[in-house]
Amino acid sequence: MDASRLWMFLNELAGQMGVEVRLEALTDDEDYAARGGLCRLGRRLVAFVDRRLTPEGRTRQLGLALKGMELEGVYLRPAVREFLQGLEKTGHAEGNQDWPS
Numbered sequence: 001m002d003a004s005r006l007w008m009f010l011n012e013l014a015g016q017m018g019v020e021v022r023l024e025a026l027t028d029d030e031d032y033a034a035r036g037g038l039c040r041l042g043r044r045l046v047a048f049v050d051r052r053l054t055p056e057g058r059t060r061q062l063g064l065a066l067k068g069m070e071l072e073g074v075y076l077r078p079a080v081r082e083f084l085q086g087l088e089k090t091g092h093a094e095g096n097q098d099w100p101s
């Protein structure tokens with residue numbers, strides 16, 4: 001499945017889970033490095049995804065944020081389930097090729 005369609009399905013899942021998805025240009029500087037992920041802002045859950053990543057990288061980052069949530073009893077499209085299970089096997093490599101050159 002292509003990254004744009006998977007992105008759409010992951011956003012749909014995020015909405016079902018009450019998670020707001022925000023594309024941001026996350027900063028790396030000497031004091032800290034922001035990599036994205038799920039966080040709580042007040043009562044809201046927000047998944048921050050770095051807009052500088054490739055489409056595949058953004059999809060992977062959102063998938064990593066969502067796979068840590070309780071998904072038991074939530075309908076997952078087969079392609080989404082397969083993708084999230086694949087993330088469990090591969091994890092997240094720091095120096096991956098999803099960052100633009």
